[in-house]
Amino acid sequence: DVQMTQSPYNLAASPGESVSINCKASKSISKYLAWYQQKPGKANKLLIYDGSTLQSGIPSRFSGSGSGTDFTLTIRSLEPEDFGLYYCQQHNEYPPTFGAGTKLELK
Amino acid sequence: QVTLKESGPGMLQPSKTLSLTCSFSGFSLSTSGMVVSWIRQPSGKSLEWLAAIDWDGDKYYNPSLKSRLTVSKDTSNTQVFLKITSVDIADTATYYCARSRGNKPLAFAYWGQGTLVTVSS
Numbered sequence: 001d002v003q004m005t006q007s008p009y010n011l012a013a014s015p016g017e018s019v020s021i022n023c024k025a026s027k028s029i030s031k032y033l034a035w036y037q038q039k040p041g042k043a044n045k046l047l048i049y050d051g052s053t054l055q056s057g058i059p060s061r062f063s064g065s066g067s068g069t070d071f072t073l074t075i076r077s078l079e080p081e082d083f084g085l086y087y088c089q090q091h092n093e094y095p096p097t098f099g100a101g102t103k104l105e106l107k
Numbered sequence: 108q109v110t111l112k113e114s115g116p117g118m119l120q121p122s123k124t125l126s127l128t129c130s131f132s133g134f135s136l137s138t139s140g141m142v143v144s145w146i147r148q149p150s151g152k153s154l155e156w157l158a159a160i161d162w163d164g165d166k167y168y169n170p171s172l173k174s175r176l177t178v179s180k181d182t183s184n185t186q187v188f189l190k191i192t193s194v195d196i197a198d199t200a201t202y203y204c205a206r207s208r209g210n211k212p213l214a215f216a217y218w219g220q221g222t223l224v225t226v227s228s
Contacts, residue, residue: 034214034215042220043217044203044205044215044218045218046215050214055216087153089214089215091211091214094167095156095169098153098154098155098156101153
């Protein structure tokens with residue numbers, strides 16, 4: 001299985017700031033990396049797939065970059081609704097595997 | 108509008124078989140390219156993909172659990188089922204079903220809210 005290492009585990013920021021979350025795969029997954037947002041009481045939300053393609057309806061302040069083994073999710077100008085848990089996931093091969101998650105908290 | 112909803116027993120005893128149902132609307136699993144997966148998440152932990160079934164009836168399993176899992180769908184292509192045999196306390200988790208994003212079978216564009224399953228004697 002492809003192991004996904006996500007960092008940091010916790011991240012504190014204020015509205016208006018920009019943050020980045022990193023994800024490293026144990027082997028090359030080409031561009032096939034997805035990012036999800038998880039919030040209590042809401043369905044998990046696909047933000048980005050194929051490393052940098054924004055899912056329909058996701059605000060442009062979210063962006064993804066990277067290929068091979070190293071990927072980054074960047075959120076510019078944080079909005080109050082952006083605080084929550086974020087997961088990376090490789091969608092290159094079976095079984096798809098997830099990172100441990102990053103908790104984005106209000107500073 | 109695509110919606111998915113999971114249902115399950117809530118609680119069951121160790122060694123029993125867990126049966127889960129994913130009921131969905133807004134798409135048909137008979138449509139080419141559609142894939143529905145089961146994913147679980149123990150409280151406070153990350154997500155673990157379990158199994159998937161596609162529009163053609165092909166089934167995919169996580170090798171780590173394959174011997175205990177069975178995924179299936181109904182003939183109307185509006186429900187997907189998952190059975191997990193010989194459950195243990197470690198199977199306590201929220202179980203989600205999720206649909207693929209069109210031509211990306213392993214990118215999960217639509218999720219249910221999840222159903223909590225507790226294994227306890």
